[in-house]
Amino acid sequence: MTNFDLRDFTPYLLSLAAETSSAGFQTYYKGRYGMLRTEWRVVFHLGRYGPMTAKEICDRARMHKTKVSRAVSALEVKRYLSRREQAKDRRHETLRLTAEGGRVFADLYEEAARYDAELLAQFTDEEHVVLQKCLTKLAGI
Amino acid sequence: MTNFDLRDFTPYLLSLAAETSSAGFQTYYKGRYGMLRTEWRVVFHLGRYGPMTAKEICDRARMHKTKVSRAVSALEVKRYLSRREQAKDRRHETLRLTAEGGRVFADLYEEAARYDAELLAQFTDEEHVVLQKCLTKLAGI
DNA sequence: TATTGTTATACTCTATAACTATA
DNA sequence: TATAGTTATAGAGTATAACAATA
Numbered sequence: 001m002t003n004f005d006l007r008d009f010t011p012y013l014l015s016l017a018a019e020t021s022s023a024g025f026q027t028y029y030k031g032r033y034g035m036l037r038t039e040w041r042v043v044f045h046l047g048r049y050g051p052m053t054a055k056e057i058c059d060r061a062r063m064h065k066t067k068v069s070r071a072v073s074a075l076e077v078k079r080y081l082s083r084r085e086q087a088k089d090r091r092h093e094t095l096r097l098t099a100e101g102g103r104v105f106a107d108l109y110e111e112a113a114r115y116d117a118e119l120l121a122q123f124t125d126e127e128h129v130v131l132q133k134c135l136t137k138l139a140g141i
Numbered sequence: 142m143t144n145f146d147l148r149d150f151t152p153y154l155l156s157l158a159a160e161t162s163s164a165g166f167q168t169y170y171k172g173r174y175g176m177l178r179t180e181w182r183v184v185f186h187l188g189r190y191g192p193m194t195a196k197e198i199c200d201r202a203r204m205h206k207t208k209v210s211r212a213v214s215a216l217e218v219k220r221y222l223s224r225r226e227q228a229k230d231r232r233h234e235t236l237r238l239t240a241e242g243g244r245v246f247a248d249l250y251e252e253a254a255r256y257d258a259e260l261l262a263q264f265t266d267e268e269h270v271v272l273q274k275c276l277t278k279l280a281g282i
Numbered sequence: 283t284a285t286t287g288t289t290a291t292a293c294t295c296t297a298t299a300a301c302t303a304t305a
Numbered sequence: 306t307a308t309a310g311t312t313a314t315a316g317a318g319t320a321t322a323a324c325a326a327t328a
Contacts, residue, residue, distance in 0.1 A: 130275075
């Protein structure tokens with residue numbers, strides 16, 4: 001088969017869809033809290049799953065350690081997160097959201113759920129199931 | 142509804158899927174021809190739809206004029222593209238692929254079709270239809 | 283005044299290597 | 306030697322404003 005348009009090329013469609021939807025949600029974490037995407041992902045993990053080390057965030061969020069390191073530093077400056085060395089192995093630091101960080105998470109978590117529901121409102125439940133399945137496979141997760 | 146995981150957040154899934162699939166195809170246009178994504182998109186348009194102005198590429202490919210301008214310059218340096226001023230309005234230049242640019246397009250077009258087919262091989266035809274419909278809507282095209 | 287296109291600049295995001303500190 | 310995390314650096318991608326040339 002060789003007669004497709006750029007609009008049929010899956011990586012192109014994925015790029016456009018990802019850009020559009022990411023730009024939409026960026027207005028919340030960037031506009032309200034001056035955060036970057038990596039910072040939002042770290043906040044999400046700590047807020048959703050509780051305190052953990054940077055290494056655990058790397059593994060769960062599929063983020064490289066340098067991304068997590070910089071995001072954690074930025075969040076610390078913003079006072080959304082605190083670190084505490086673990087006594088048994090001082091290479092590990094437990095990261096947890098501050099009270100303020102918790103409020104930021106709660107706000108963004110709610111907006112994320114709303115934003116996602118809004119995006120999916122244009123599809124049927126069956127379409128949503130197929131979309132999520134396909135994206136999960138394409139993302140390799 | 143507020144109990145979702147990051148893996149349920151559509152913009153996150155889209156980002157991962159887009160990154161993964163784009164990185165895969167990048168090996169062709171970057172690895173073989175040292176091109177950037179914007180350059181590949183310009184080559185695609187000129188190869189698939191024939192000579193046109195930068196403005197037309199902007200409109201068809203939904204690319205900003207500065208992106209197109211830089212991509213065209215880079216492609217000109219690589220001798221994959223030539224420009225010719227239009228006599229009636231010297232603000233317009235008709236862009237067309239050179240013979241070498243045409244060969245590059247033919248190669249990449251074939252690889253793109255193969256790559257896309259490979260990505261979609263893991264899905265049924267019905268799933269493919271739903272995926273394309275959803276992505277097209279999410280991309281706003 | 284409007285349109286086509288270029289240049290300058292900055293920001294976002296990603297990737298990799300080299301490094302420190304601890305174990 | 307291996308692991309957790311940091312720093313430096315570069316590359317890729319995007320966005321915007323200011324500009325020149327033409328109409």
